Amino acid sequence: MKKLLSSLVVSILIILNGNATELTIDECVRLARDNYPAVAQYGLLEKVKHLSLSNVAKAWLPQGGISAQATWQNEVAALPDVLTDILSQHGVSYPGLDKTQYRVGVDISQQIWDGGKVSASRKVVEAGSSIEKASVDLQLYDVEGRVEDIYFSMLLLYERLSQSDKTIALVDSTFRQVCSMYANGVAMKSDCDQIEAKLLALQQQRSRLTATLGSIRRIMEIFIGEPIGERSLVLPSEDIMDNDNDSHPQLRLFDKRIANLTAQESGIKASVMPTINAFASGYYGYPGYNMFKNMQSRDLSFNFMIGIKVSWNFGSLYTRRNSLNKLQLQRNQVEAERATFNFNNDIAMTESLGQISTLRDVMRNDERIVELRQSVVTAAQSQLLNGVIDATILLTKIIDVELAENDKAQHHIELVKAIYNFNHLRNK
Numbered sequence: 001m002k003k004l005l006s007s008l009v010v011s012i013l014i015i016l017n018g019n020a021t022e023l024t025i026d027e028c029v030r031l032a033r034d035n036y037p038a039v040a041q042y043g044l045l046e047k048v049k050h051l052s053l054s055n056v057a058k059a060w061l062p063q064g065g066i067s068a069q070a071t072w073q074n075e076v077a078a079l080p081d082v083l084t085d086i087l088s089q090h091g092v093s094y095p096g097l098d099k100t101q102y103r104v105g106v107d108i109s110q111q112i113w114d115g116g117k118v119s120a121s122r123k124v125v126e127a128g129s130s131i132e133k134a135s136v137d138l139q140l141y142d143v144e145g146r147v148e149d150i151y152f153s154m155l156l157l158y159e160r161l162s163q164s165d166k167t168i169a170l171v172d173s174t175f176r177q178v179c180s181m182y183a184n185g186v187a188m189k190s191d192c193d194q195i196e197a198k199l200l201a202l203q204q205q206r207s208r209l210t211a212t213l214g215s216i217r218r219i220m221e222i223f224i225g226e227p228i229g230e231r232s233l234v235l236p237s238e239d240i241m242d243n244d245n246d247s248h249p250q251l252r253l254f255d256k257r258i259a260n261l262t263a264q265e266s267g268i269k270a271s272v273m274p275t276i277n278a279f280a281s282g283y284y285g286y287p288g289y290n291m292f293k294n295m296q297s298r299d300l301s302f303n304f305m306i307g308i309k310v311s312w313n314f315g316s317l318y319t320r321r322n323s324l325n326k327l328q329l330q331r332n333q334v335e336a337e338r339a340t341f342n343f344n345n346d347i348a349m350t351e352s353l354g355q356i357s358t359l360r361d362v363m364r365n366d367e368r369i370v371e372l373r374q375s376v377v378t379a380a381q382s383q384l385l386n387g388v389i390d391a392t393i394l395l396t397k398i399i400d401v402e403l404a405e406n407d408k409a410q411h412h413i414e415l416v417k418a419i420y421n422f423n424h425l426r427n428k
Contacts, residue, residue, distance in 0.1 A: 021230070021231055021232060022231060022232055022233075022234050023228060023231040023232070023233055023234070024233075024234045024236070025147075025148060025151045025233075025234070025236050025420070026236075028147050028148075028151055028220065028223070028224055029144050029147050029148065031223075031224035031225060031226065032143055032144065032147045032223040032224050032225075033140050033143065033144065034225070035223065035224055035225030036139075036140060036143050036223075038136050038139045038140065039136075039140070041132070041133075041136050042133065042136060045129055045132050045133055045136075046129075048129070049125060049126065049129035052125040052129075053122060053125055053126070056118055056121045056122050056125060057118070057122075059111060059114070059117075059118045059121075060111060060118065062108055062109065062110045063108070063109045063110075063111070064106060064107055064108035064109065065106070065107050066104075066105070066106050067104070067105050067106075067107070068102075068103070068104045068105075069102065069103055070100070070101070070102040071100070071101050071102070072099055072100050072101075073099055073101070074099065075099075076096060076097035076098070076099050077096070077097055077291060077295075078096035078097065078295070079094050079096065079295065092296075093296065094295050094296055095295065095296070096295050097287055097291065097294060097295055098286070098287075098298055101285070101286055101287060102285050102286060103283040103284065103285025103286070104283060104284050104285060105281065105282060105283025105284070105285070106281070106282055106283070107279070107280075107281045108279065108280045108281070109277050109278070109279045109280075109309075110277060110278045110279070111275065111276075111277050112276040112277060112278055112308070113275060113276040114270070114273075114275050115270050115271075115272075115273025115274060115275055116266065116269070116270035116273060117267070117270045117271065117273070117275075119266070119270070120263065120266040120267035120269075120270045121267065123262075123263035123266055123267075124260070124263045124264060124266075124267055126263070127256065127259045127260035127262075127263040128260060130256040130259065130260070131253070131256045131257060131260055133256075134249065134252050134253040134255075134256045135253060137249040137252065137253075138249045138250060138253055140249075141248075141249045141250075141427065143223070144424065145424055146223070147220070147223050147224075148417075148420055148421075148424060149417075150216055150219055150220050150223070151220070151233065152413055152414075152416070152417040152420070153216055154213065154216050154217065154220065154233055155233050155235060155413050156409070156410060156413050156414075157209055157212060157213040157216065158213070158233060159406075159409040159410070159413065160209055160406055160409070160410075161206065161209050161210065161213065162409075163402055163405045163406050163409065164202065164205065164206045164209060164402070165206070166402075166405070167202060167398060167399070167401070167402040168199065168202050168203060168206065170377075170398055170401075171195060171198055171199045171202060171395070171398060172199055174195055174381065174384075174391075174394060174395075174398070175192070175195040175196055175199055177381075177384075177385070178191050178192050178195055178384070178391055179192050181385070187391075191391040192391075194391050194392060194395070195391050195395065198395050235412075235413065235416060236416050236420065237416075238415060238416055238419055239419070247426075247427050248345070248425075248426065248427040249427060250341055251338065251341070251342075254334055254335075254337065254338045254341070257334050258331060258334055258335075261327050261330055261331050261334070264327055265324060265327050268316075268320060268323045268324060268327070269320075271316040271320075272314065272316045272317050272320055273312075274310055274311060274312035275310070275311055275312075276308065276309070276310050277308070277309045277311070278306070278307070278308050278309075279306070279307060279308075279309055280304065280305070280306045281304065281305050281306075282302065282303060282304030282305070283302075283303055283304075284300060284301070284302050284303075285300055285301075285303075286298060286299070286300050286301070288301040288302075288303040289303045289305075345425060348425055349422060349425050349426065352418055352421050352422040352425060353422060355414075355418045356415065356418045356419060356422065359411055359414055359415040359418060360415065362411050363408075363411050363412065363415065366404070366407060366408035366411055366412075367408065369404045369407075369408070370401070370404045370405055370408055373397070373400050373401040373404045374401055376397050376400070376401075377394075377397045377398055377400075377401050380393060380394045380397040381394065
């Protein structure tokens with residue numbers, strides 16, 4: 001059992017170490033998305049939406065208030081003097097209401113029907129939150145595109161460095177051969193100097209490529225949030241992925257904006273509807289509802305009433321048509337932006353497909369060109385040893401091989417990049 005566990009652990013470590021030596025473009029995109037600061041907005045937006053919806057739902061809870069007041073007024077309700085005199089003759093005293101009055105009260109209201117206002121407010125909150133999330137999606141989409149561009153730039157630089165090393169090795173080998181020939185009196189000193197100068201120039205060019213690659217690597221490390229280290233990049237496949245639906249984040253943002261306008265339209269329609277509320281109102285103080293009793297007595301009393309209230313604020317009717325027309329114009333504006341985006345995106349996709357087709361055509365002859373250039377170099381090396389040509393001609397042939405190798409690698413990487421760009425335009 002222990003041997004089995006040990007073997008399993010070793011296998012897992014081998015797999016992990018094997019995966020750790022490679023860094024794919026999909027992994028870079030995933031790490032960049034997770035590391036991008038805007039990702040934190042998803043959780044924050046969800047919390048804000050939850051709180052807003054909670055506040056909207058509280059409109060169905062009983063609403064109320066507590067009040068206390070003490071007043072003095074210059075006139076109060078009183079019985080006519082004639083009636084007061086008649087009552088006084090019968091021994092009944094009605095001094096009237098006191099001008100000083102006070103009360104402590106509670107008012108409670110429960111919404112029964114709101115005409116759809118709460119539902120419309122909920123739709124507006126959800127639509128607004130969806131727009132903000134779609135905006136974050138669009139930011140991350142742009143980040144993905146930038147990371148893919150950086151990845152392919154790194155691939156191209158790695159390939160150019162590899163080709164540069166091969167060329168430097170070939171020139172260095174030629175340099176040693178010519179120096180040996182010079183020592184034997186077969187070649188001239190200028191041949192050695194010329195090849196050495198070219199060798200130094202190639203080494204300088206390699207240093208510049210290394211510095212450029214280092215800068216781009218640091219940018220990629222900032223995006224993915226971790227060092228690349230010794231991991232090697234993997235050239236992606238050349239497959240054009242199928243995409244059956246329009247899932248571009250910009251199109252989703254247009255949809256969310258339309259949904260938000262529809263939610264606002266529901267709010268405008270609900271604003272002109274009447275509302276029905278049940279209410280209860282009560283207070284302890286003086287005077288009470290029984291005014292005639294309080295004309296005779298200054299005692300404090302409990303007083304309350306319950307009922308149903310129907311209210312209709314028809315002021316919104318004045319602006320309803322203009323508000324709805326404004327929303328329709330905004331909806332038309334969004335659709336115009338959508339049409340513009342689709343138009344430009346279709347052009348970009350057509351250009352990308354054209355670039356893919358062109359690169360495929362170009363690549364058909366790359367391999368043959370490299371073979372021919374290498375064959376010419378082999379022949380030129382033999383000719384140099386036999387004194388038929390000088391070092392300048394050989395250097396030219398070697399550089400031709402390097403250029404052909406660079407073109408072949410560049411065309412291949414550009415083809416894969418164009419395919420990824422095409423898939424990115426469709427957000428696949």
